[in-house]
Amino acid sequence: MGQGLSCRVQDEHGLFTAVQFGDIEHVKSVLSKDPLVVHTKSVYDRHSALHIAAANGQIEIVTMLLEDGSVNPDLLNRHKQTPLMLAAMHGKINCVKKLIEARANILMFDSLNGRTCLHYAAYYGHSECLETILSAARTSHVAASWGFSRFVNIRDGKGATPLHLAARQRRPRCVHMLLDSGALVCASTGGYGFAGSTPLHLAARGGSMDCIRELLAWGADRLQKDASGRIPYLVALKHKNDGCAALLNPSAAEPLVWPSPLKFISELNQDAKALLEQALMEANREREKTILKGTCYSVPSPSRSDTSAADDDMSEVSETELCCICFDQVCTIEVQDCGHQMCAQCTLALCCHNKPNPTTASLTAPVCPFCRSNIAQLVVAKVKVNAADQDLDLYPSPKLPKLRKPRNLSEGSSSFKSLSGVPSFGRIVGRGSGRISADIDCIDKP
Numbered sequence: 001m002g003q004g005l006s007c008r009v010q011d012e013h014g015l016f017t018a019v020q021f022g023d024i025e026h027v028k029s030v031l032s033k034d035p036l037v038v039h040t041k042s043v044y045d046r047h048s049a050l051h052i053a054a055a056n057g058q059i060e061i062v063t064m065l066l067e068d069g070s071v072n073p074d075l076l077n078r079h080k081q082t083p084l085m086l087a088a089m090h091g092k093i094n095c096v097k098k099l100i101e102a103r104a105n106i107l108m109f110d111s112l113n114g115r116t117c118l119h120y121a122a123y124y125g126h127s128e129c130l131e132t133i134l135s136a137a138r139t140s141h142v143a144a145s146w147g148f149s150r151f152v153n154i155r156d157g158k159g160a161t162p163l164h165l166a167a168r169q170r171r172p173r174c175v176h177m178l179l180d181s182g183a184l185v186c187a188s189t190g191g192y193g194f195a196g197s198t199p200l201h202l203a204a205r206g207g208s209m210d211c212i213r214e215l216l217a218w219g220a221d222r223l224q225k226d227a228s229g230r231i232p233y234l235v236a237l238k239h240k241n242d243g244c245a246a247l248l249n250p251s252a253a254e255p256l257v258w259p260s261p262l263k264f265i266s267e268l269n270q271d272a273k274a275l276l277e278q279a280l281m282e283a284n285r286e287r288e289k290t291i292l293k294g295t296c297y298s299v300p301s302p303s304r305s306d307t308s309a310a311d312d313d314m315s316e317v318s319e320t321e322l323c324c325i326c327f328d329q330v331c332t333i334e335v336q337d338c339g340h341q342m343c344a345q346c347t348l349a350l351c352c353h354n355k356p357n358p359t360t361a362s363l364t365a366p367v368c369p370f371c372r373s374n375i376a377q378l379v380v381a382k383v384k385v386n387a388a389d390q391d392l393d394l395y396p397s398p399k400l401p402k403l404r405k406p407r408n409l410s411e412g413s414s415s416f417k418s419l420s421g422v423p424s425f426g427r428i429v430g431r432g433s434g435r436i437s438a439d440i441d442c443i444d445k446p
């Protein structure tokens with residue numbers, strides 16, 4: 001990193017070396033002889049012992065220094081970096097937590113690029129550190145004085161938000177977390193109203209398809225131009241990121257977009273949200289198969305690691321819980337308060353729009369397709385045992401297919417026909433039963 005976290009020169013007490021390697025006994029003995037040594041700094045970079053301990057993850061020494069009470073948690077080095085910034089840079093999560101506990105200020109800016117600890121965590125892709133800093137920002141004075149969403153979208157000296165940096169550095173986990181916390185997907189490094197790069201431009205340059213998928217699913221605009229008048233597609237081409245270019249090509253099919261502005265989605269129950277997010281990303285991957293056909297990226301195998309739990313749950317349900325809209329997927333989402341159930345895919349088809357338009361997008365919540373009451377909240381449907389006798393009278397369905405095995409969400413393309421867009425949802429309505437309200441497509445027309 002070139003941050004010089006060891007102390008090659010002028011360590012006359014051996015303090016800095018002991019701190020770096022976690023030799024707490026030596027540190028204690030040096031400090032007991034002369035407590036003022038704790039305030040010395042390394043010669044060139046002006047690191048304090050706390051900087052060195054935090055950057056090297058020496059949690060015992062960090063704890064000892066902070067509990068002593070004489071050490072300020074916000075000491076600055078030569079580049080006005082705090083120990084918290086260095087801990088976030090190196091992904092030392094325990095030190096990040098300890099420093100925040102000791103009331104380290106999360107709203108400090110270094111003198112290199114005007115970055116905060118949140119920028120460092122995003123840039124280096126340490127999602128745990130990012131999460132800890134974000135949750136500190138929700139509860140600390142920062143939320144009160146600055147506002148949480150202003151903190152999430154905080155700019156460095158060149159106008160980059162943490163989301164820009166995470167997208168540029170290929171950190172999809174951090175990109176997701178920031179978007180989920182209210183990062184502006186179309187923020188421009190030029191500032192509001194001025195041309196600059198968006199996170200999508202920087203992801204196109206960095207070449208991470210996962211970052212691009214996340215950004216597109218959150219409504220990133222493929223047509224926004226940077227200061228040189230380029231759309232992200234051209235940036236990807238220039239840097240020879242062909243897979244990214246295929247996704248960013250304005251003539252490629254629009255991906256489904258997570259309807260984040262909708263109140264009921266932002267306040268969504270976490271489990272239901274995870275199910276819907278998973279269904280949305282899987283559906284977009286299905287769409288990508290056509291887009292990427294013939295390129296070397298044409299076998300996108302969905303990541304199974306975080307989907308297995310949901311799949312396991314679903315394998316236990318009976319055919320009586322098939323979604324009454326598509327007759328294809330298992331009901332996993334329940335509408336409150338009416339209690340009607342449908343599958344995650346059909347829920348998305350109800351709620352998602354293909355292209356966000358902030359000026360005309362309807363901000364009214366979608367309605368339940370069965371009873372037309374406003375959807376106040378979505379929750380994960382409870383798995384019912386022996387449900388055949390009881391739960392069908394809510395919406396009697398004599399033509400339920402018999403004994404169709406539930407499919408998991410990442411299986412073959414036929415599972416996703418209901419997601420090829422809202423228009424096809426309309427066709428399903430026609431084919432389905434008369435119970436579904438006819439004017440569904442007025443809900444979220446772009």
Ligand SMILES: [Zn+2]
Nearest residue numbers: 323326343346
């Ligand atoms: Zn369905």
Ligand SMILES: [Zn+2]
Nearest residue numbers: 338340368371
């Ligand atoms: Zn209903």
